[in-house]
Amino acid sequence: MKIQTSVPTGKVARASQFMKAGVKVGGNYIKHYSKKLMDPSLSKDELHQDNAADIYDALSELKGSALKMAQMLSMDRGLLPVAYSDKFTMAQYSAPPLSGPLVVKTFKTYFGKTPAQLFDTFSVEAVNAASIGQVHQAWKDGKKLAVKVQYPGVADAVSSDLKIAKPLAVRLLKLNERDIDRYMGEVESKLLEETDYELELKRSIEISEACAHIPGLIFPKYYPELSSKRILTMDWLDGLHLKEFMKTNPSQDVRDQIGQALWDFYDYQIHTLRQVHADPHPGNFLMRANGTMGVIDFGCVKVIPDFYYDNYFRLVNPDTLDDATLTEEIFENLEFITDADSPKERQFFSDLFKDMTRMLAEPFAVDTFDFGDDAYFTKVYAFAEGLANVQELKNSKVARGSQDGLYVNRTYYGLYAMLNELKARIVTTKPEWLRSAKEVA
Incomplete structure (x- = not known):
């Protein structure tokens, strides 16, 4: 699997990534209509596949709210052609992970210690990578743990990402700009909450305890002493x-x-x-x-x-x-x-x-x-x-x-x-x- 060694964090760098995706989409349309001149019966299947791959590649490099939007869209089978929803499904748990040095740097920032100093063992290679963060396996005091590490810079980029992504959504998805504006505040507030792992820790404990009586459900135990605003530690669930x-x-x-x-x-x-x-x-x-x-x-x-x-x-x-x-x-x-x-x-x-x-x-x-x-x-x-x-x-x-x-x-x-x-x-x-x-x- 491709390993990512950095995440664009500045507004200019992130905007450039969106623009790059837009240029590729434009090129795919030119290629499609050129082929269609030769073959009028040509369907849009190849166009959709090319666009889906290029957009996903761009969003997966950005991480955060950009990739989260792809994840949300993948759930709506009626909104996008199958090629998009199939590709964007990867954002649910198969995004390109960050490299080990970036993970260690995040721990030093929030704990002043490396993962090796906090856990008995810690795998720097992610076992799961999604839109906001990636999951690592660790052991401490005989317990197998899942440690979720947030991608650097995603919390600071939520608002600007949504503004930059709007034109692409209007063009690609043919969404009404007025409708997008109406719900932007709700989306932005939820994405900002998702980047706050201290809030997630509180809600995880409250809701899992409240629902523990429901048959068939298993919830992990959470560890506040091994968690922070950008790192969350819980029991490993199989x-x-x-x-x-x-x-x-x-x-x-x-x-x-x-x-x-x-x-x-x-x-x-x-x-x-x-x-x-x-x-x-x-x-x-x-x-x-x-x-x-x-x-x-x-x-x-x-x-x-x-x-x-x-x-x-x-x-x-x-x-x-x-x-x-x-x-x-x-x-x-x-x-x-x-x-x-x-x-x-x-x-x-x-x-x-x-x-x-x-x-x-x-x-x-x-x-x-x-x-x-x-x-x-x-x-x-x-x-x-x-x-x-x-x-x-x-x-x-x-x-x-x-x-x-x-x-x-x-x-x-x-x-x-x-x-x-x-x-x-x-x-x-x-x-x-x-x-x-x-x-x-």
């Missing part, structure tokens, strides 16, 4: 990431056990703790043949405001959409429709978001749900793809949807996607008030 786990051909029963643990984990966080592990990608879960699963990385936690929670989940109750007045009130509260909308726009967007709500809430409308039902996910992805082409959304004078929905929706999207890949059949536990009155009767 297990396989989702794709590797599925290659072992686990039984339906084992897949159901792990899927149920996933569902129960998120159900308890959202409805009881009102804060949630909002980074549900496969790199944060370690699955085992006995049906248990390790949970790591509480860097991205979304605290759900009561007002948003009450409105969002009232929509999940199947009875709500039968009440036109209540539905309209909730849509206004969640900013799906606004006072600036004409009667025609209100009707259009109300119908659109009713359809979306009915579809995404299907698992909540039943006691058990088969997430292996590919027909359901084909329908969801087709709807998401269709949304990208809805002219009324593109031409709307306002961005639709509360900023609080960004990470809540992302959480459910990631959860559904993992359960689908597991082909898990789930008992969809939920608060009693989310059940239809017809169902209760």
Whole structure:
């Protein structure tokens, strides 16, 4: 694997890396259309593969928020062509690691000691490298440990990276610039939180202790004395990431056990703790043949405001959409429709978001749900793809949807996607008030 000996930290150096990616993308388009002159039937598959590789290479050199954005995009199968989502998936746990000397330098900065002075043994070669940091294996007092070391400079570059990346996102993904601006503050605040390992340490201990009663979940113990603002030490957990786990051909029963643990984990966080592990990608879960699963990385936690929670989940109750007045009130509260909308726009967007709500809430409308039902996910992805082409959304004078929905929706999207890949059949536990009155009767 390629080893990285430095990370661009200055604004000019990082901006140059983004520009380099943009130039390569432009060159790929020229190459594509030149070939298309010779062969009009040529598809964009090769173009997408070339662009995905060039953009990923640039972002992986930058690390931090730039690579984190690729990781987030890889979770959204409906947003990007397959070539992008497949390539960007590498950002979840297979980014190029930093060299040993840079790792040692980080320890000296925050502890005044080398890893060899802090641990009985410490492997300077990373066993895992993702967007914000990389993981090393260590031993101390007979315990096997995982030590997460943050890439240098990523915390200081979050704000400037997002500003530089915006034009590339608008051009490549055809995203509405107004929508990007609307959610930029929420994204920036979460990325800044993810670079604060002292905050992650606090949340990791609190949430793992609160969820320790959930069957099938394994949480590591954390070590404050071996952690700092940029270094986090915890017990080593064994297990396989989702794709590797599925290659072992686990039984339906084992897949159901792990899927149920996933569902129960998120159900308890959202409805009881009102804060949630909002980074549900496969790199944060370690699955085992006995049906248990390790949970790591509480860097991205979304605290759900009561007002948003009450409105969002009232929509999940199947009875709500039968009440036109209540539905309209909730849509206004969640900013799906606004006072600036004409009667025609209100009707259009109300119908659109009713359809979306009915579809995404299907698992909540039943006691058990088969997430292996590919027909359901084909329908969801087709709807998401269709949304990208809805002219009324593109031409709307306002961005639709509360900023609080960004990470809540992302959480459910990631959860559904993992359960689908597991082909898990789930008992969809939920608060009693989310059940239809017809169902209760």
